[in-house]
Amino acid sequence: xxxxxxxxxxxxxxxxxxxxxxxxxxxxxxxxxxxxxxxxxxxxxxxxxxxxxxxxxxxxxxxxxxxxxxxxxxxxxxxxxxxxxxxxxxxxxxxxxxxxxxxxxxxxxxxxxxxxxxxxxxxxxxxxxxxxxxxxxxxxxxxxxxxxxxxxxxxxxxxxxxxxxxxxxxxxxxxxxxxxxxxxxxxxxxxxxxxxxxxxxxxxxxxxxxxxxxxxxxxxxxxxxxxxxxxxxxxxxxxxxxxxxxxxxxxxxxxxxxxxxxxxxxxxxxxxxxxxxxxxxxxxxxxxxxxxxxxxxxxxxxxxxxxxxxxxxxxxxxxxxxxxxxxxxxxxxxxxxxxxxxxxxxxxxxxxxxxxxxxxxxxxxxxxxxxxxxxxxxxxxxxxxxxxxxxxxxxxxxxxxxxxxxxxxxxxxxxxxxxx
Amino acid sequence: xxxxxxxxxxxxxxxxxxxxxxxxxxxxxxxxxxxxxxxxxxxxxxxxxxxxxxxxxxxxxxxxxxxxxxxxxxxxxxxxxxxxxxxxxxxxxxxxxxxxxxxxxxxxxxxxxxxxxxxxxxxxxxxxxxxxxxxxxxxxxxxxxxxxxxxxxxxxxxxxxxxxxxxxx
Amino acid sequence: xxxxxxxxxxxxxxxxxxxxxxxxxxxxxxxxxxxxxxxxxxxxxxxxxxxxxxxxxxxxxxxxxxxxxxxxxxxxxxxxxxxxxxxxxxxxxxxxxxxxxxxxxxxxxxxxxxxxxxxxxxxxxxxxxxxxxxxxxxxxxxxxxxxxxxxxxxxxxxxxxxxxxxxxxxxxxxxxxxxxxxxxxxxxxxxxxxxxxxxxxxxxxxxxxxxxxxxxxxxxxxxxxxxxxxxxxxxxxxxxxxxxxxxxxxxxxxxxxxx
Numbered sequence: 001x002x003x004x005x006x007x008x009x010x011x012x013x014x015x016x017x018x019x020x021x022x023x024x025x026x027x028x029x030x031x032x033x034x035x036x037x038x039x040x041x042x043x044x045x046x047x048x049x050x051x052x053x054x055x056x057x058x059x060x061x062x063x064x065x066x067x068x069x070x071x072x073x074x075x076x077x078x079x080x081x082x083x084x085x086x087x088x089x090x091x092x093x094x095x096x097x098x099x100x101x102x103x104x105x106x107x108x109x110x111x112x113x114x115x116x117x118x119x120x121x122x123x124x125x126x127x128x129x130x131x132x133x134x135x136x137x138x139x140x141x142x143x144x145x146x147x148x149x150x151x152x153x154x155x156x157x158x159x160x161x162x163x164x165x166x167x168x169x170x171x172x173x174x175x176x177x178x179x180x181x182x183x184x185x186x187x188x189x190x191x192x193x194x195x196x197x198x199x200x201x202x203x204x205x206x207x208x209x210x211x212x213x214x215x216x217x218x219x220x221x222x223x224x225x226x227x228x229x230x231x232x233x234x235x236x237x238x239x240x241x242x243x244x245x246x247x248x249x250x251x252x253x254x255x256x257x258x259x260x261x262x263x264x265x266x267x268x269x270x271x272x273x274x275x276x277x278x279x280x281x282x283x284x285x286x287x288x289x290x291x292x293x294x295x296x297x298x299x300x301x302x303x304x305x306x307x308x309x310x311x312x313x314x315x316x317x318x319x320x321x322x323x324x325x326x327x328x329x330x331x332x333x334x335x336x337x338x339x340x341x342x343x344x345x346x347x348x349x350x351x352x353x354x355x356x357x358x359x360x361x362x363x364x365x366x367x368x369x370x371x372x373x374x375x376x377x378x379x380x381x382x383x384x385x386x387x388x389x390x391x392x393x394x395x396x397x398x399x400x401x402x403x404x405x406x407x408x409x410x411x412x413x414x415x416x417x418x419x420x
Numbered sequence: 421x422x423x424x425x426x427x428x429x430x431x432x433x434x435x436x437x438x439x440x441x442x443x444x445x446x447x448x449x450x451x452x453x454x455x456x457x458x459x460x461x462x463x464x465x466x467x468x469x470x471x472x473x474x475x476x477x478x479x480x481x482x483x484x485x486x487x488x489x490x491x492x493x494x495x496x497x498x499x500x501x502x503x504x505x506x507x508x509x510x511x512x513x514x515x516x517x518x519x520x521x522x523x524x525x526x527x528x529x530x531x532x533x534x535x536x537x538x539x540x541x542x543x544x545x546x547x548x549x550x551x552x553x554x555x556x557x558x559x560x561x562x563x564x565x566x567x568x569x570x571x572x573x574x575x576x577x578x579x580x581x582x583x584x585x586x587x588x589x
Numbered sequence: 590x591x592x593x594x595x596x597x598x599x600x601x602x603x604x605x606x607x608x609x610x611x612x613x614x615x616x617x618x619x620x621x622x623x624x625x626x627x628x629x630x631x632x633x634x635x636x637x638x639x640x641x642x643x644x645x646x647x648x649x650x651x652x653x654x655x656x657x658x659x660x661x662x663x664x665x666x667x668x669x670x671x672x673x674x675x676x677x678x679x680x681x682x683x684x685x686x687x688x689x690x691x692x693x694x695x696x697x698x699x700x701x702x703x704x705x706x707x708x709x710x711x712x713x714x715x716x717x718x719x720x721x722x723x724x725x726x727x728x729x730x731x732x733x734x735x736x737x738x739x740x741x742x743x744x745x746x747x748x749x750x751x752x753x754x755x756x757x758x759x760x761x762x763x764x765x766x767x768x769x770x771x772x773x774x775x776x777x778x779x780x781x782x783x784x785x786x787x788x789x790x791x792x793x794x795x796x797x798x799x800x801x802x803x804x805x806x807x808x809x810x811x812x813x814x815x816x817x818x819x820x821x822x823x824x825x826x827x828x829x830x831x832x833x834x835x836x837x838x839x840x841x842x843x844x845x846x847x848x
Binding site: 435459 | 658660664690701702825826828829832833835836839
């Protein structure tokens with residue numbers, strides 16, 4: 001990966017590194033040449049790493065106290081909230097952490113959409129990202145089932161029933177998923193197992209995601225290819241580390257506010273009622289981060305097609321690098337795409353809004369229009385735009401728009417004295 | 421770059437590192453403390469036992485904090501045997517009076533001090549307890565006499581609430 | 590910094606949307622000044638102790654609180670009865686225990702470690718005794734209702750005669766704050782129903798407020814430490830953010846680029 005050879009200074013370091021090149025890896029990560037013009041939208045990669053680790057650590061702790069049994073799950077969560085030392089803190093971090101994770105991932109995805117980070121040569125990074133996103137949704141959904149409240153139970157019932165839309169084998173698959181004839185204890189225990197497993201799969205994919213990123217290097221707000229290392233780049237440490245750190249701290253303040261002052265606002269009151277197979281809550285709503293897809297599901301009047309539409313809405317993203325025919329990456333130089341981009345953002349927000357509303361009347365109509373537009377954007381607008389759009393002239397290097405003068409390269413290289 | 425400037429910069433970075441380290445430490449503590457006994461476990465720290473039906477020469481075993489507690493109503497022979505042992509002969513010298521304030525009742529944690537097995541009643545070379553795991557022999561006062569265990573069996577905190585009830589813990 | 594403000598405003602926007610969603614179909618609840626709201630919110634001990642009294646004398650004949658133990662009454666951040674008071678309270682209840690050496694169940698006076706005694710053995714028994722409606726467990730009731738404390742507070746005072754044209758079955762009552770306005774619990778509170786030890790006048794409003802405060806604590810027993818810790822955490826994060834900000838400025842000043 002690293003173009004320059006690295007030799008550890010100490011004798012032991014050299015001996016170790018010849019056998020397991022961990023030091024070479026560390027050196028690669030710290031020296032990794034990063035475009036110097038990355039803005040704050042780029043800090044969400046680091047923030048997401050933080051989110052994943054937070055979820056894994058707090059989840060591990062919760063698993064020490066949680067009991068995955070239909071009769072005891074709800075009680076054990078209350079036990080965590082009341083009796084376990086700092087249990088309330090750890091559970092609220094984990095519960096709100098899921099929301100924070102999705103907030104960050106949406107910003108991360110939309111950053112990529114704006115700056116064209118999914119385009120060649122970064123298609124693999126993008127597709128791995130989509131898989132991570134899918135796994136996140138699976139993990140979040142199963143995690144929401146574990147407290148075994150009313151929303152857990154009925155959410156699990158509704159989502160697993162989606163599979164019954166599959167012709168012929170659908171019913172069989174649902175029974176198989178449940179391990180019975182309804183969502184019950186076998187369902188809960190297998191969801192717990194998978195909820196425990198998935199984060200580690202995500203962790204592995206994140207390593208691949210970053211590996212794939214480090215081959216071509218970061219995209220940047222200007223969206224042009226840059227030489228590295230060059231006057232357009234800075235070493236990852238300390239420049240990007242400190243900037244990511246600053247953004248992460250800002251993010252943590254928002255996070256802390258939710259955890260300590262409004263820990264239940266992103267959840268649903270019904271989930272503090274223990275699961276009851278005889279009574280469905282009046283208004284079933286998924287967690288906020290799944291609402292846009294929920295709206296797409298409900299906007300199609302056919303069971304099978306609704307499921308197909310919802311899944312397509314996600315899988316269409318994987319084809320995005322080939323649907324977007326424009327050679328220019330950054331929306332900064334694509335005046336038309338920029339407008340369609342913001343319309344898409346609004347469209348997804350609207351989908352989220354109607355997803356939380358009852359599926360009737362005006363809401364249903366809006367949901368249908370927004371769903372249609374969502375697909376229109378990816379399947380029609382993007383491919384055509386690549387050919388029709390008049391783009392702005394792009395600069396030859398990022399130093400040009402950023403510095404407007406000669407870069408102070410000597411200062412950039414002079415980092416060693418600060419790495420003590 | 422002047423000397424003064426360097427100092428200020430160093431101070432800023434040192435302060436940032438130091439404050440950051442405090443935060444990391446403070447975050448780790450809840451993750452560690454959550455494994456300590458929780459409030460409901462601590463609340464069960466005491467238990468009351470009815471001993472009215474225990475006759476001399478009999479032992480009852482009750483569960484306290486997840487461990488067995490032997491409550492033995494000792495016979496006169498056992499008491500005199502326990503009292504007659506010279507302290508020099510003991511691996512872990514303790515007087516019987518200090519172990520059983522009321523000599524008729526011996527209340528102790530039924531856990532071998534070697535590696536935590538439960539010793540058998542009325543077994544071993546000293547008419548007390550014998551641990552089947554690694555062969556530790558205890559006398560009628562629960563004191564270690566032979567075998568690998570380092571100390572006598574532990575006496576928990578207990579009190580007689582009335583003539584028929586012992587409160588352990 | 591311009592970009593940074595953009596990030597911040599978008600984040601805020603995203604979070605404002607779901608809040609508005611939730612409040613879209615809300616009914617206007619009665620308002621009162623809750624001492625536990627806000628950054629430094631704490632419970633009013635007097636209200637908690639009085640609220641416990643209302644719960645025991647009025648609610649507990651039908652509503653269980655299965656996640657609470659008598660020891661909680663003496664814990665920090667709660668009603669903070671003394672240990673002796675809490676022991677006396679526990680001892681005033683008959684707790685089913687056993688089986689004993691003969692294999693029989695027996696009752697004994699409650700201890701601090703016991704859970705609150707339940708009015709019915711199980712849900713079916715509770716339903717049978719209440720015309721088919723299960724009086725919900727009140728341990729987390731406040732968190733299990735969309736309107737939270739305001740809803741419970743209003744509901745307790747929301748009984749009135751049904752408007753013309755609405756007929757009620759036997760054992761069903763009209764409450765203007767209840768979802769669908771029909772409730773199977775009759776009006777339980779009337780002025781002077783309980784006699785407060787501290788001399789507070791037991792109006793319906795006062796009792797509603799006290800018992801709701803008690804329920805809030807029951808649902809969130811660590812609310813006070815959460816608020817205190819939260820304040821410390823946010824102050825700490827702010828200080829560290831400022832330090833990191835200046836460190837960042839200094840590091841990036843080496844290459845004359847705007848961060």
